[in-house]
Amino acid sequence: MKFAVVSLVGWLMIGTAEAGPPYAVPTPKIVDPGHAGLAHWFGALKAAEGGTGVARALHYGDSTIVADGFASTIRARLVARFGDAGPGFVSAGLNGTWNQRSDVTNSRSGDWEWRTILLGGGGGRYGLGGIVGIVRAGGHATIRAIDAAKAPVVQRHAELWYQGGAGYGSYWVSADDKEIGRGAAAAAATEDRRFALDVPAGFTKLAFGATGGTVPVYGVVLETGKPGATWEALGVTGVGSKSFTTYAKDSLRPQVELRKPDLIVVMLGGNEAGYPALMSKDGVAYEPIYAAALTTILAGRGAASCLVVTPLDQGFVDEVDATEKPRPGMKNLVAAQARAATTNGCAFWSTYDAMGGAGSALRWAHLRGYGTGDLVHVTPKGLDVLGGLLADELLAEYDGWAAGG
CATH class of the missing domain: 2.60.120.1360 (Jelly Rolls)
Structure with missing residues (x-):
């Protein structure tokens, strides 16, 4: 187990040969009616931009962020605009x-x-x-x-x-x-x-x-x-929603309260794409599993904003005919996470759709310089692309909020 985890992180850090950009797909918008899910964080960013405060963000996730590729791109964009806290x-x-x-x-x-x-x-x-x-x-x-x-x-x-x-x-x-x-x-x-x-x-x-x-x-x-922004990546290799049941009751809540974040980002599900619960209609059997993790993570949020970010699309190799196929439960997983975001007053963004939706993992896997070939992960360059897309949307939403839109 330990060897496999070490190899995975190393793979994510090294990547593959550089080549042209991935195919073009429409970038999904952040779903956040009236900026309700992100307004508190936007207020903290505005204070930082004015030279009077720090906007702190906690980013929970799995192997997509443990090597920091996705998160570091967002962090760099925020620091460049709002200052380095x-x-x-x-x-x-x-x-x-x-x-x-x-x-x-x-x-x-x-x-x-x-x-x-x-x-x-x-x-x-x-x-x-x-x-x-x-x-x-x-x-x-x-x-x-x-x-x-x-x-x-x-x-x-x-x-x-x-x-x-x-x-x-x-x-x-x-x-x-x-x-x-x-x-x-x-x-x-x-x-x-x-x-x-x-x-x-x-x-x-x-x-x-x-x-x-x-x-x-x-x-x-x-x-x-100094005034500015933080983007604090809290990824743990291999975790899923059920991993958060390992916390003793209420033991995470006071830790989050102590840090006083302005935004909590939750990006889980990459290790759940094969769950049988996702085969049920609309993934309703999966939703309580994810919702429980969200409840644990957000328990200490106070007034903090929250953002649910879906995992990347995934594929698998069929053992029967040895062909690459899309994970059939991904669409249900994304829909279930979107519903959980709404229930908890969080904004929502789909990395799955940013990649191109169903089957996109198969295309990315063979994009030289972007795919690792395992139908699950992408290279640091691929993570940089996806992190950049989310950063674009976050800054566009902030500008719209700041302009009173």
Whole structure:
């Protein structure tokens, strides 16, 4: 299992040979009557554009965003227009297996272990991003924010999100090799904690580690202290809607509340396209599965906007005649997610339709430079195209809202 996951992320990062653009299809519009689903986030973006605030977005998903290709394109467009507020929350799962971000570099030493909502084992607590990194005494990690040219970006706010509990050790945090925090993770009962500190002088390197015992870490927050936008990719390799039942009841809600997002994006379903529930009429048997995950993720949203984004189209190789065929349940999956978006007051966008709808995965799979050939994933260049289409629509919707349309 571990080898397969590592290979998948590597595949997504490397891609295939570059060639011409994919075939032309009409770009689907964001479904959001009266901008009701995105209005709060638009307000935060307007404040950032005016130089007075930060617009934070959390993007939950599966392997489509774990390599950051789709999300990084949207992030770059927002930062270019509204300003760079920093990477925001960065999951403790940054490694070749579970999650990657293009706007940070990281290194680790010592003894580490990971628990995720895919495989469990975390006692129901997986923090904001669905991953807990368990660092043992003597282990540490270093994280740097970088720009598109890989140059370091100065940050002025740091946070460490971790777990307290019986028998745990202590943590330390440093900025540019100067210690800025230290404390005990030991507690009478298991609880989620956060260390946070403004660093007015700025720093380019954040490090943290454990002493005297184990410290479970959910992630860190890096912010520039300037107005702007964040797009915080919280993908976990292999997850689906049912993975969110791994969270203990209400354990994700306070984590989301603590981060105070202005927008929550949910992009699940890529690992559900073969579900038998999708073979029922209109996918009604699938809808409760997806709706339950949406409820869990959005429980701590407060006034935040939300956006449901469908997975990519998929195909499969028929074992009987060895021919490539479209996944028959995709249309029902998309329809079910659209209904769930409406029920929860979320905006909706169909990546499935952006690719060309039913059977498009078969065409993309053989587009040199865009398809990986597995009928499920696309290359980084393909993800850049699709992320760019969503960015176009988000900015067009924002401009329409700002103009009073």
